[in-house]
Amino acid sequence: METGELAFYMFFACAFATLLQHPASPVRHVVMGGLFRRLLYGVAMGATAIAIVMSPWGKQSGAHCNPGITFTFYRLGKVDFWDAFFYAVGQFFGAIGGVAIARYILRGAAANHAVRYAVTAPGNYGVSVAFLAEFAISFALMLTILLVTNHERLARYTPYFAGALVAMFLTFEWPLSGMSMNPARTLGSAFHASYWYALWIYFTAPPLGMLAAAELFLAARGGVSPICAKLHHANDKRCIFHCGYRTTRRSGF
Numbered sequence: 001m002e003t004g005e006l007a008f009y010m011f012f013a014c015a016f017a018t019l020l021q022h023p024a025s026p027v028r029h030v031v032m033g034g035l036f037r038r039l040l041y042g043v044a045m046g047a048t049a050i051a052i053v054m055s056p057w058g059k060q061s062g063a064h065c066n067p068g069i070t071f072t073f074y075r076l077g078k079v080d081f082w083d084a085f086f087y088a089v090g091q092f093f094g095a096i097g098g099v100a101i102a103r104y105i106l107r108g109a110a111a112n113h114a115v116r117y118a119v120t121a122p123g124n125y126g127v128s129v130a131f132l133a134e135f136a137i138s139f140a141l142m143l144t145i146l147l148v149t150n151h152e153r154l155a156r157y158t159p160y161f162a163g164a165l166v167a168m169f170l171t172f173e174w175p176l177s178g179m180s181m182n183p184a185r186t187l188g189s190a191f192h193a194s195y196w197y198a199l200w201i202y203f204t205a206p207p208l209g210m211l212a213a214a215e216l217f218l219a220a221r222g223g224v225s226p227i228c229a230k231l232h233h234a235n236d237k238r239c240i241f242h243c244g245y246r247t248t249r250r251s252g253f
Contacts (some may be wrong), residue, residue: 001057001060001061001086002059002061002064002090002093002094003090003091003093003094003097003165004089004092005057005058005061005063005094006065006091006094006095006098006184006185006188007066007095007097007098008048008052008059008092009045009048009049009065009084009095009098009185010051010094010095010097010102010118010185010189010191011096011098011099011101011105011188012044012045012048012103013045013048013096013098013101013102013118013140013185014034014102014103014110014115014117014118014189015105015106015110016040016041016045016101016116017041017043017110017117017118018036018102018106018109018110018112020040020041021037021112021113021115022109022115022169023112023114024109025182026084032065032246035171036157037203038166038171039171039172040170041170041174042166042167042168042169042171042174043167043249045126045166045167045170046163046164046165046168046170047163048160048161048168049065049163049166050160050162050163051124052065053158053159053162053163053231053232054159054232057235058231059230059232059235059237060237062229062230062231062232062241063159063178063230063231063232063240064091064229064231065089065091065094065182065184066091066182066183066184066185066206067087067088067091067092067147067183067207068138068181068182068183068206068207069142069144069210070084070087070088070091070208070229071084071088071207071210072089072142072207072210072211072213072214073139073226073229074099074198074217075211075214076214076217076229077225077242078225078226078228078229078241078242078243078244078249079229079241080242083241084172087169088184089195091160092182092183092184092187092188093189094184095182095184095185095187095188095189096187096188096191096192097188098188098193099118099188099189099191100116100174100192103117103192105106105122106118108145110192111192111193113128115190116189116193116195117189118189118190118192118253119178119182119187119190119193119195120177120178120179120185120186120189120202121175121177121178121195121197121198122177122178122197122198122201123174123176123177124175125127127198127201128200129147129176129177130143130176130177130178130191130198130205131177131201131204131205132205133173133176133177134177134181134201134202134205134209135205135208135209135212136209137165137169137179137181137209138172138205138206138207138208138209138210139196139209139210139211139212139213140165140180140213141162141169141181141213142209142210142213142214143216143233144161144162144165144215145158145161145162145235146213146214146226147217147228148161149226149228149230149231149233150226150227151160155234156232156234158231158232160230161230161233162172165241168252169192172181176199180206181209182202182206183203183205183206183207186199186202186203187199187202189215189234190213225244226244227243227244227245228241228242228243228245229241229242229246232244233245244253
């Protein structure tokens, strides 16, 4: 499920990037401003993220779609090691496979220099700023997920909070680092584009930012771990995690 979810995300990442950036695309000629194109891309990918979390597969797997999120929940004691390991393997294969599907369906258009399979790359401010930006947005995403999923009234709206952050970051942060927050997402594009510059940023900054968010979350709660590792738990799907809802439901949560 995690493989399929990230393949879905990466296919649309390439498809929307091609629609908005390819020189032959009519949308690029209609939407001239770079900021407005990023806004449209952000809204499209934010909606894609929401659709994944709310899908039957997303409700069952937890819709991590990101090794950084999975291993952060492992650090928090919510995911077993082998589950985290195979989630990450599936996520990497899903990212590469999703771009491969886009490559085939779009008949090579995603390979155009203006699209480059939606690669993530440091902006004009260099690798240091890109690293800090990736750390910051990954920290913000993970902290938001932890706070919202553990709030009784807000938990069911986690997909919308996450999708809104994806949209906002793609609109405003993209010029700094390409807005990844996800090692698998970056590798999926880099693999097909043969673009390996500063790949280390996207394998280190997002996980570190998410782990830092987890430490702050634990410190604020006196060491109390989150309830569950799912991004959407208000459903009847099976949960494979160390799920606190099994006990909290009996107390009325």
